Amino acid sequence: MSDLFHLDRLKTRRQFIQWGLLAGGISAAALKLNAGKAQAANSVKIPPIPKTDNYLDLSFNPMLVLRDFDYGTLKEENGQTVREFEVYAHSTPIQLNSAITFVSWNLNDRVPAPTLRATEGDRVRIIFHNQDGHSHSLHFHGTHPAEMDGMTSIRRDKTAVYEFDAEPYGVHPYHCHVAPITRHVGKGLYGLFIVDPPEGRPDADEMVMVMGAYDLDSDGVNELYAFNGIPNYYRDYPIPIYQNQLIRLYILNMIEFDPAVTFHIHANMFQVYRTGRSLEPNEESDVITMGTAERHILEFAYKYPGKYMFHPHQDYIAEHGCMGYFDVISEAV
Numbered sequence: 001m002s003d004l005f006h007l008d009r010l011k012t013r014r015q016f017i018q019w020g021l022l023a024g025g026i027s028a029a030a031l032k033l034n035a036g037k038a039q040a041a042n043s044v045k046i047p048p049i050p051k052t053d054n055y056l057d058l059s060f061n062p063m064l065v066l067r068d069f070d071y072g073t074l075k076e077e078n079g080q081t082v083r084e085f086e087v088y089a090h091s092t093p094i095q096l097n098s099a100i101t102f103v104s105w106n107l108n109d110r111v112p113a114p115t116l117r118a119t120e121g122d123r124v125r126i127i128f129h130n131q132d133g134h135s136h137s138l139h140f141h142g143t144h145p146a147e148m149d150g151m152t153s154i155r156r157d158k159t160a161v162y163e164f165d166a167e168p169y170g171v172h173p174y175h176c177h178v179a180p181i182t183r184h185v186g187k188g189l190y191g192l193f194i195v196d197p198p199e200g201r202p203d204a205d206e207m208v209m210v211m212g213a214y215d216l217d218s219d220g221v222n223e224l225y226a227f228n229g230i231p232n233y234y235r236d237y238p239i240p241i242y243q244n245q246l247i248r249l250y251i252l253n254m255i256e257f258d259p260a261v262t263f264h265i266h267a268n269m270f271q272v273y274r275t276g277r278s279l280e281p282n283e284e285s286d287v288i289t290m291g292t293a294e295r296h297i298l299e300f301a302y303k304y305p306g307k308y309m310f311h312p313h314q315d316y317i318a319e320h321g322c323m324g325y326f327d328v329i330s331e332a333v
């Protein structure tokens, strides 16, 4: 497959999602069309996505990254169902703000990488095409054999296949594991691998936030931070959600150099499912601490309409890009 074809395909898919969402809202059930199992009628409504009159030159839209789940392609092979994903490593310039353009190392021209999603017990196959000029690899968290652990560097123009059973259910990061890892992760090669429990979870407006950082001058100190790749994006474009609707947030900290950060939401509390490894919450809070690569499911609903901030409570980090708002709009009628 040529680069050009691949980019066209990406664009077409993005436009399709965008048009669908702009057409007045799309149900969560429709977003799960490609899920491997039949989905029950879903009562969740997602507000129309505001037109993000983009002031940045980006190869992806963080507003769409939020709810973009890649369920792969289902294949039947020798009586076994395989969920196959295909990803492409590239170097892509992304505009972080009006003054700074950064050459990211990424999958499918986006930071974070695609959110891959399977159900516990699925056989998954990740076909990794390294079309970047540097060697990379994909290392998944979760349980799998040593040879699928992504410790081998994949050279430019080579393809690797990672295949294993998705287990255990929960929220797992995946990232490049080529040294220096701080550089490969800091450049953008990380994402989330969600493994759903076989019985599923209750309906909710589901979204993904990955916290990352940019060490612009390679001095081992981060200058900019972001939710889903672009500093301050959700500050400038608040995320619309409906009042009194359950939000399920899959959150991951992939910030290098800072040992830990917190995540805090204003004017509300959330239920914490640590590492996504339970069906019942472990605790309730409005702030949670995560070391690098820690991740959780947080669930909450907003009682009152209005704009509410979310950010790490390390205020320096918040003030350097890790900042956003939920725009809670009156209940859907």
Ligand SMILES: [Cu+2]
Residues within 6 Å of the ligand: 105, 135, 136, 137, 176, 177, 178, 184, 185, 189
């Ligand atoms: Cu790498």
